[in-house]
Amino acid sequence: MTDRNRKQQQLLYNADRACKSLFAAIEYIRHGRKTHWEKVYKTKAPDAVSWYLPHLETSLALIERTGASLSSSIIDVGGGESTLADDLVSRGYQNVTVLDISETAVNVSKLRMGEAGDHLQWLVADVLATELEPLAYDVWHDRAVFHFLTTMEPRLAYVQNVARSVKRGGHVIVSTFGPEGPRKCSGLEVMRYDADSLHDQFGARFRLIESSQELHQTPQGATQQFLYCYCRVE
Numbered sequence: 001m002t003d004r005n006r007k008q009q010q011l012l013y014n015a016d017r018a019c020k021s022l023f024a025a026i027e028y029i030r031h032g033r034k035t036h037w038e039k040v041y042k043t044k045a046p047d048a049v050s051w052y053l054p055h056l057e058t059s060l061a062l063i064e065r066t067g068a069s070l071s072s073s074i075i076d077v078g079g080g081e082s083t084l085a086d087d088l089v090s091r092g093y094q095n096v097t098v099l100d101i102s103e104t105a106v107n108v109s110k111l112r113m114g115e116a117g118d119h120l121q122w123l124v125a126d127v128l129a130t131e132l133e134p135l136a137y138d139v140w141h142d143r144a145v146f147h148f149l150t151t152m153e154p155r156l157a158y159v160q161n162v163a164r165s166v167k168r169g170g171h172v173i174v175s176t177f178g179p180e181g182p183r184k185c186s187g188l189e190v191m192r193y194d195a196d197s198l199h200d201q202f203g204a205r206f207r208l209i210e211s212s213q214e215l216h217q218t219p220q221g222a223t224q225q226f227l228y229c230y231c232r233v234e
């Protein structure tokens with residue numbers, strides 16, 4: 001074997017090893033994330049998690065303010081065990097999707113809703129690893145999911161999914177911890193945003209319509225600052 005061939009073989013071997021460890025890291029991140037949330041929902045009652053609210057009033061008000069019709073397609077990303085879907089259905093919205101990485105959470109919500117949930121789309125999926133259908137949604141809602149993305153790569157994957165799956169003229173409502181919010185949620189590091197820095201993550205195609213801050217009281221008695229941003233897709 002010539003020196004050149006040997007070098008080429010070594011390069012291929014190194015590239016193969018690099019790919020394998022990259023895939024292993026990706027798998028670890030994906031399964032690690034899922035394991036974390038399954039454990040949370042298997043060990044805590046729906047009203048015992050720090051983000052619990054009996055009704056997501058601010059989200060509901062924002063969704064109503066988008067002017068979306070009752071037949072509009074609405075996705076609640078990382079809906080967990082929240083009652084947003086129940087409240088949307090009881091207000092007459094007919095095309096609601098709940099997506100969450102935790103099967104436990106989705107099953108709890110399905111069970112709670114009973115027949116009222118029969119016409120919903122339920123997706124057990126990682127929003128960072130799932131290509132949502134192009135131009136499928138009129139309204140994208142996320143309360144307290146995006147702020148868990150502490151590095152650039154998953155944030156880009158998330159924004160690409162929003163850009164692909166929300167229709168032009170559609171509405172994007174994202175809520176994160178605000179600038180004075182906690183540094184951790186559910187034991188995980190989070191990002192904190194003000195309206196400008198959150199909007200910067202999405203870019204110019206997303207026109208910022210309104211933003212607000214809210215103080216959330218956790219069931220454990222702490223106060224957490226949340227930020228809500230509502231953008232329209234141009």
Ligand SMILES: C[S@@+](CC[C@H](N)C(=O)[O-])C[C@H]1O[C@@H](n2cnc3c(N)ncnc32)[C@H](O)[C@@H]1O
Nearest residue numbers: 037051078079080082100101102126127143144
């Ligand atoms: C802090 S909880 C908020 C739950 C709900 N939005 C609420 O306001 O009550 C975050 C939720 O996001 C889900 N989640 C976290 N990472 C996710 C991902 N990559 N894809 C889909 N869901 C995810 C978790 O399972 C959990 O239900």
